[in-house]
Amino acid sequence: MNVIKIPAKPQKGNNAAKQEVKKLRVAAYCRVSTDNEEQATSYETQIEHYTEFINKNPEWELVRVYADDGISATSTKGREQFNAMIEDCKKGLIDMIFTKSISRFARNTVDCLNYIRMLKEMNIPVFFEKESINTMDSKGEVLLTIMASLAQQESESLSQNVKIGVQYRFQQGKVMVNARRFLGYDKDDEGHLIINPEQAEIVKRIFREYLEGASCKKIAQGLQRDGIPNARGSTKWHDNSIRLILGNEKYMGDALLQKTYTVDCLSKKRVKNSGIVPQYYVEDDHEAIISKETFLMVQEEMARRSEQNACFGRRKNFSANHPFSKIVFCAECGEEYRRIHWNNRGKKSVVWRCLTRLKQKDQCHARTVNEETLIEAFLDALNEIVGNSDDYLTRLKENLETAINEVHPESAAALAAKMAKLQQELIDRTERRENYDDITEEILRLRELQAQTAMDDNAKTEHKKRIRELLKFIERQKSKVLVFDEALVRKLLEKVTVYDDYLEFRFKSGVTVSVEK
Numbered sequence: 001m002n003v004i005k006i007p008a009k010p011q012k013g014n015n016a017a018k019q020e021v022k023k024l025r026v027a028a029y030c031r032v033s034t035d036n037e038e039q040a041t042s043y044e045t046q047i048e049h050y051t052e053f054i055n056k057n058p059e060w061e062l063v064r065v066y067a068d069d070g071i072s073a074t075s076t077k078g079r080e081q082f083n084a085m086i087e088d089c090k091k092g093l094i095d096m097i098f099t100k101s102i103s104r105f106a107r108n109t110v111d112c113l114n115y116i117r118m119l120k121e122m123n124i125p126v127f128f129e130k131e132s133i134n135t136m137d138s139k140g141e142v143l144l145t146i147m148a149s150l151a152q153q154e155s156e157s158l159s160q161n162v163k164i165g166v167q168y169r170f171q172q173g174k175v176m177v178n179a180r181r182f183l184g185y186d187k188d189d190e191g192h193l194i195i196n197p198e199q200a201e202i203v204k205r206i207f208r209e210y211l212e213g214a215s216c217k218k219i220a221q222g223l224q225r226d227g228i229p230n231a232r233g234s235t236k237w238h239d240n241s242i243r244l245i246l247g248n249e250k251y252m253g254d255a256l257l258q259k260t261y262t263v264d265c266l267s268k269k270r271v272k273n274s275g276i277v278p279q280y281y282v283e284d285d286h287e288a289i290i291s292k293e294t295f296l297m298v299q300e301e302m303a304r305r306s307e308q309n310a311c312f313g314r315r316k317n318f319s320a321n322h323p324f325s326k327i328v329f330c331a332e333c334g335e336e337y338r339r340i341h342w343n344n345r346g347k348k349s350v351v352w353r354c355l356t357r358l359k360q361k362d363q364c365h366a367r368t369v370n371e372e373t374l375i376e377a378f379l380d381a382l383n384e385i386v387g388n389s390d391d392y393l394t395r396l397k398e399n400l401e402t403a404i405n406e407v408h409p410e411s412a413a414a415l416a417a418k419m420a421k422l423q424q425e426l427i428d429r430t431e432r433r434e435n436y437d438d439i440t441e442e443i444l445r446l447r448e449l450q451a452q453t454a455m456d457d458n459a460k461t462e463h464k465k466r467i468r469e470l471l472k473f474i475e476r477q478k479s480k481v482l483v484f485d486e487a488l489v490r491k492l493l494e495k496v497t498v499y500d501d502y503l504e505f506r507f508k509s510g511v512t513v514s515v516e517k
Contacts, residue, residue: 023061025095031068101130183231193286216242252295253288323489328496330354330366381505381513466508
């Protein structure tokens with residue numbers, strides 16, 4: 001075996017000893033979660049501490065102190081400086097990171113471990129001063145997992161405390177609403193809802209048009225056509241937005257609190273409250289845009305349209321472009337009549353046909369009604385009332401007197417007094433940390449009873465209103481009605497029933513007139 005020695009290269013002077021060692025590029029991250037004066041001082045102190053600490057070590061080079069001020073740590077989303085630091089790590093600008101504690105770095109276990117592992121893959125250690133953990137140590141990740149879990153528990157505990165505080169404010173009847181996207185209202189300096197006059201007119205228009213028979217889609221199209229802005233300032237409207245406005249009790253001055261709740265403190269996901277957590281109903285919290293009577297009339301009308309749509313076994317948008325839509329019914333099967341354009345042997349006409357007969361001819365033999373016949377019959381019914389005005393006026397006045405004298409078994413005032421007493425008992429038990437399930441159930445029962453009482457009172461008020469409307473029409477109408485007016489149908493007529501040889505018109509006042517057609 002022949003071994004050849006390769007001699008070392010001669011070195012000039014002591015350059016090997018003097019070879020420059022590359023400095024470690026070190027960054028620091030700090031964060032405080034609130035904007036008060038004490039925390040602001042802590043924020044400045046942290047920045048000063050890390051600047052001095054890193055610059056003092058001759059083997060380190062300060063890259064930058066990344067600092068987020070007044071940002072919650074439950075998620076890294078929205079932490080601008082933290083995300084900037086991670087991006088600089090990916091660019092190869094940082095060799096090591098210092099931070100005060102795990103809770104300052106992240107309170108979300110998943111986020112924390114994901115970022116630490118990402119940095120480890122890039123050979124970048126993170127040193128947590130308070131816990132004395134270096135993520136590059138062999139025990140670093142085990143310790144980190146434990147400490148991050150504890151930090152997450154701390155965050156969940158804080159979140160629970162916030163929830164309890166919010167729930168207590170709800171129990172006190174303190175309404176918290178984001179008015180920036182709430183059509184019709186602004187907030188005053190004390191956080192109370194106050195009416196925005198311009199937007200309130202839009203809300204009134206929506207409720208008025210709905211009661212006049214317009215569908216949510218038609219109302220939305222009208223607002224969009226007129227260039228009227230919604231709560232976000234956009235002129236684009238959707239029928240679902242109209243539906244939400246019509247169902248929002250805040251427009252009558254009340255407020256239902258805790259309609260949604262947060263599932264967990266990390267995802268911040270909110271879901272509809274379907275009885276999982278308590279709700280609180282505050283009456284007369286702020287000035288109303290819509291009267292309670294009008295609001296309840298709309299709820300009744302929404303329920304009526306929904307019930308009609310349910311009869312078809314599928315969800316359908318209500319359409320009321322024609323005044324007779326949704327009010328003409330078959331005497332044989334009870335189904336609704338539909339308006340269709342008919343082409344019979346080259347002759348075009350508009351007719352009304354039973355929906356059952358349209359779908360299944362053998363199931364119903366109801367007759368087809370020409371639209372001109374329907375209109376003529378309605379005019380005949382009106383003229384029957386006008387021609388026998390004395391008789392109908394007497395009957396209407398009797399109906400009105402009966403409606404006025406009708407008494408509800410339990411007054412709204414009595415129910416309100418019971419509700420107030422129970423709400424106080426609920427607050428007392430909560431403060432004493434006693435079980436209040438029975439109180440909650442009774443409050444919910446009373447709320448349903450209050451709603452029913454209000455609906456009954458509203459129905460009675462509406463019935464009296466319709467009687468007065470027909471009385472007024474009869475008193476003013478001195479001659480026969482010769483011209484068809486859609487407004488009269490919408491205002492006076494409740495239902496038309498189609499029989500084989502006649503049509504029955506039921507008016508909203510309770511009067512029924514049969515016309516042979």
